Amino acid sequence: QKMDLTLGLQLEPPNLDPTSSAAGAIDQVVYSNIFEGLTRFGPDGSVNPGLAKSWDISDDGLTYTFHLVEGAKFHDGTDFEATDVKFSLDRARADDSTNAQKALFAGIASVDVVDPATVTVTLTSPDGSFPFKMAWGDAVIVAPESIDTIANDPIGTGAFKFSKWVQGDSVTMVKNPDYWGTPAQLDSATIKFISDPTAAFAAVMAGDVDAFGAFPAPENLPQFEADPRFQVLIGSTEGETILAMNNGRPPFDNKLVREAVAHAINRPEIIDGAMFGYGTPIGTFFAPHNPDYVDLTNLSDYDPEKSKALLEEAGVALPLKVKMTLPPPSYARRGGEIVAAELRAVGIEPEIENVEWSQWLETTFKGAHDYDLTIISHTEPMDIGIYANPEYYFQYDNPEFQNLMSDLTRVTDEAERSDMLKQAQTILAEDYVSGFLFQLPMQTVANAKIEGLWVNAPTQAADLTAVHWVD
Amino acid sequence: MLRYTLTRLTSLILSLVAASVVIFAAIEVLPGDPASVMLGVNAQEDTLAALRTELGLDQAPAERYVTWVSGMVHGDFGVSYTYRTPVAQMIVDRLQVSLPLALYALALTVLIAFPVGIWAASRRGSVADVSVMGLTQLGVAVPNFWFAMLMVLVFAINLQWFSAGGFAGWSEGPLLAIKSLTLPAIALALPQASILARVMRSALLDTLSEDFIRTARAKGLTRRQALWRHALRNAMIPVLTIIGMQFSFLLAGGIIIENVFYLPGLGRLIFQAISARDLIVVESVVMLLVFAVVMVNFLVELAYAFVDPRLRVRR
Amino acid sequence: MSLLTIENLSLSIHGTPILHDVSLSVAPGQILGVIGESGSGKSMTAFATMQLLPAGAACTGRISLSGQDVLDLSEAQMCALRGNAVGMVFQEPMTALNPLKTIGDQVAETILVHERISRREAMDRARDALARAELPEDRFPLTRYPHELSGGQRQRVVIAMAIALRPALLIADEPTTALDVTTQAQILKLLTRLVREDGMGLLIISHDLAVVADMADEIAIMQRGRVVEHGPARTLFQTMQHPYSRALLAASTHAPDRDPVINDDALLVVQDVVRSYTLPRKALFGPPRVIHAVRGVSFQIKRGESLGLVGESGCGKSTLTRAILGLEQVQSGEITLGGQPVFTGHRPNPQVRRRLQVVFQDPYGSFNPRHRVGRLVTEPFHLSENPPQGAARAAAIAEALEAVGLTAADQHKYIHEFSGGQRQRIAIARALITKPDLIILDEAVSALDVQVRAQILDLLADLSDRFGLTYLFISHDLSVVRSITDRVLVMQLGEIVEQGATEQVLDNPQHPYTQQLVAAAPRLPEDV
Amino acid sequence: MSEPSLSPAQTPSTLRIVLRSRSLILGLVLTLTFVAAALISFVWVPYDIATLDIANKIKGPSGAHWLGTDHYGRDIASMIMQGARTSIAVAVLAVGIGMLIGVPLGLWAAARRGSLLDEVIMRTNDLVFAFPSLLIAVMITSAFGPSATNAIIAIGIFNIPVFARLTRSSALSLWQRDYILAARVAGKGAARISWEHILPNITNMMIVQGTIQFSLGILAEAGLSYVGLGAQPPTPSWGRMLADSQTFISFAPHMALFPGLAILLTVLGLNLMGDGLRDLFDPKLRRGRT
């Protein structure tokens, strides 16, 4: 029986500290494996107890009392205690904190240690999703003793201990024999970073890696499926892939033009061409696997004639020259080429500019929002609220939607919440704020003898704690 | 000989200083803010400012240049913005892949090119010469990344003789490490070997037509003896020049091949660093490569003097 | 018994016949001189003897060397013969040695290739061979590299290599052509001595009758791959039959008829001219090196006069020429032409320069191969204020070309369509076209075969008579200087050491350097 | 001092020499094929590649699509034809930049040999040479955004010292010739001599070097496009075709094979042509002509 595993991932983390850098690649390596939070995401996206075995909420919804697991130790042998929780949360919300998701902690008024196994967190206003927030990778619990070297020598409480990092190649971790919970089933796990899709394919084929998480080349999946040596796991992510339009400036400040774009897009063709058939079409900014999802794809069905008519109605000069900025992921680059060809067919001439992430962040996402069109997948869970921010790069400023969202935080009734969410989805779809393309799939290729891998990606994680080999 | 060395050394240092200014200035104009890359989409302005201060990005450019250069002179290349580790350490790690790879490829290049070039030159105009030179023409023309792709397809995916890429590290035993560098080294070496073989051949043919070869033949040396004893060493100057250029090329030019075989070498480091706007890493690695090129040229020039007594200063 | 016998040797290269029925023989202790113009097949005969022919060469006939038929021998047998039974010395000493090996190694190699002895023994014998070639070890250690020797010394090394194994036959292919007259005389003496000492046979090749006239026992004259005349050196000049040999002899001794009209006014005045070059420093902080090419030279040329300037290579002749032409500024001193300085301020004076023209040595390098002759010869018009245009220009071209014996139609041709002699005529036409007062001829006939040289000398004499030209005639060949100049300057190490009427200086030299020069110059026997 | 006594009948004509050189012919044929393909693509291509045909993606070579289709169902033959346009344009312009700047610099340095200017030009050249070229091209293109124009500039910059050096060294040897001295005697200035006498006599060498740099330019463009820094979609480019085809190589090798062959054959053609031209211009092989 094999007791070790090599997992391939596309992106290498810049460092191994999930609490002070945005890179999702860090979470992918360390989340749940090395670091744990008070709560944790399950494979289906549910929020489960983590280092807090349970919690109580005060009636006014302002105070959370977390009851911590007992006997947990950090990998350096120090005990896990309530003071570590207070340290971690206070550090994350401090003024000089460099936590990339500082907003998760914005609602915290104070953190108090009751006894070594109990912590209370007081909020400034009620927040039903606080346990959800505490499950994020940016909210994991770290220890003050090891905080200085965390970037290269992460010390957590997880089922795996960090062993070594060959920069540019791999991170290795070994089983934590003193783990407080269900121990890991593998003795050791190596995560190898292979950014190039071809190399990823070759590595899986040649057996250099036993599994590859978020396999980057969907075109190769049929080959793996046909090969009995491998299994292919298709799940879903929280990533709504959209054709973002800059609502803040011409020509996309004109709803008719946006609607024209929406009707020019042929979702099945994009999913076929860019994703080789993997991916679920969406008609609004919401994950289809969510129970509150409404299928609004018919609002923006493929109808080039209508699109042309709308452009004429909008009175824009054709061909309409616009800029399409594409970040590196292949869904964006390939999807962009297809979308561009489809737009050209109705008279919109996008000029494609491929950019690096840094440039995309700089020019499109921030600052002057100097872009017309871009393709991107928003992978944070439950993030429809970004459309309520008029400063966001969509430059979408709709008071009706903004009010709806702010009301939502106050409402705790599930049915009412559901209604409001559906309403929000409809507003976005009817305003044609963005072109809604598809939900990004999660594709994992693995040796057929491996079990326990996550199929879905409710958060960016490669949780290996349950992974094992079968004969 | 000492004077020759000193003169060369002075111009070497001057080139390095000029290069450092150029590199620093060039990096300054790179758009992109490392802090925002590190903190991602949801970072807040005060967080960014805190990070910029931490990284020293709020200092004036001249100040940063001086800090950078004086650090380098003391062996301190600064701390990577994204990896948060000393750049020197990263470079040392990456060099453990890139340097052996370059040397391996260079060794292959020389081992292929010398025999082929000499063989072809000694049979000038024969069918063997023409066909070998035809092959080298192909070798020069083939894009090395394409060749690498084909090799991965054949040797890693179909035949599974080699792994498709990656580098296990020297700790896993030198044999394994050498094995994982073999395909990349071949991909790098083949076009270079073709070039070198052609240079070797034409340099040899040039010297073979020199008067002193005729003198040697008149002494009673056979054609072969004249080639080995007289022509070869005289043909070394152009060959050395090319070898020097090739080494620099192999060290830096692995950038694409390292990507094809996902080797954690300098090339890939710089690629990642550029896209992450990890300026300090980019600066230092480029500087290092320039240093390597200049050093190699320096050594090649010393080698000229070693080969050619005319270049040694008269006693 | 004859050492080398060549009988009816014919040679063709890729089907092109080069040699026709060449027959020669050399006996031990005998010197055979082979004379002939460039391309007559002298070298090919020598190479055939060594079997070092270019690819595609095919020989018929018989070459017998010490009783062995060379043409029947295998390559391995030939290798055993070369350097051992027959040694060879080549024309160009600068390139005949491997620059990367010490002279000791190169001489010892000859021995090591043929004899199974230790390196030390070979070195000992190389030392002897070099000493016999007058390179004693105390002054020329075996560890020297060729670049540390002068041309004449290198030629001695080549000779040492060739005689190291005391071969029965030595072949010397123009061994002195690239050397100074004085050095040439030394090398020829050395070769003669070696032949006499060892009883070696020597086949010496030259294009210069005078070079071999002194030393050879037998002389063969070649033309277009044939031996046209053959006989003992002592009597050959009297008994020559073949028209070509007679023409060659006539050309070698040819002196043009001259009838100069010399005015009394000084056309060119050179006063205390100094020109030195600063070479780049070898080391960064070392002292700059200075070469004093011309150190305080003064002389005058009268209008209509032909002034000779002789001296060894590197003595500063060309530097002086450049100074006179106003191409380079001098450090001190003054040069005036017809009273006007060639340099005013820091710029050359176009008024003066227009009246000066020059003809260079190399007929192949003095023309831009991409221009037609018409354009080439009119280049000097660049300095004229109103150069002739249209028909006047065509007339000027025609006049200049016809003056040098070409036709006006030649102006439409490219330079590669002309022979060396014709090119030199075009160079003269180019110099004539602006009707200058002074023409400087820098080794203008040195590169030409004797017959062509004679024609050009006639042309120059004729032109000076017709146009009243003034010449500054630079040459290392005393016989040429004697035939064409009225007065001569002797230059050594950047200084004029002697000057006077040509006859007087050459017949009765006063300065030791001039005496040495005159003594070294090869001469044909008096009685021809 | 031998005189080339070749009569006109013996002087081989240019055409005959061209015909005799097998490598020149093969090189010309290959190069012209791709140039022709590029030119024809302006007026006609088998399929319009601007419209995608996803339904027909990744089809092997067939009667309808001679070289098959790519992952968007575009006709690979058409892509290669239009890609030739990009490759040739980038390489021509990059070599053009190198020549237009490098040759005058080299001429200037040679005319002022040993002066401060010469020193500065040559040191700057050395400096550019010291930078690993591909790396700097990567930096330039990623700094200023990937595009064909930036690729041209990046490749062009590294052509400058190549031409400057070659020009300087060949010009220096020409400056030693007597005909230059003759021109100076005629009173011509350095600029005029460079233009009239030096430049025409180095053109052959520049053509040969230009051919070689041209082929290097095509390889460099392919390399840059391969890492995504060359011409941007939808402009087809051989290098990007290779990059795009990478993940398909295991089941649709035709997608990688044909663009790779296109690069290989073009570069081969140019190199053969360069060699052939060198032989053609070599004075050793052709006496009487420069």
Ligand SMILES: Nc1ncnc2c1ncn2[C@@H]1O[C@H](COP(=O)(O)OP(=O)(O)OP(=O)(O)O)[C@@H](O)[C@H]1O
């Ligand atoms: N490698 C060769 N291939 C073809 N022809 C050659 C070759 N070498 C020499 N020749 C021709 O052979 C003829 C004789 O040449 P050779 O070198 O013997 O002349 P030479 O008398 O030694 O002249 P020089 O005084 O210039 O040395 C010439 O016409 C020359 O053009």
Ligand SMILES: Nc1ncnc2c1ncn2[C@@H]1O[C@H](COP(=O)(O)OP(=O)(O)OP(=O)(O)O)[C@@H](O)[C@H]1O
């Ligand atoms: N440009 C220069 N720079 C440095 N030294 C020079 C230069 N030109 C000439 N010299 C040196 O000046 C001296 C005289 O040279 P010059 O060319 O005048 O000699 P020459 O008498 O014409 O010799 P030759 O007969 O070989 O042509 C030589 O030692 C030469 O090396």
Ligand SMILES: [Mg+2]
């Ligand atoms: Mg000869």
Ligand SMILES: [Mg+2]
């Ligand atoms: Mg001279």
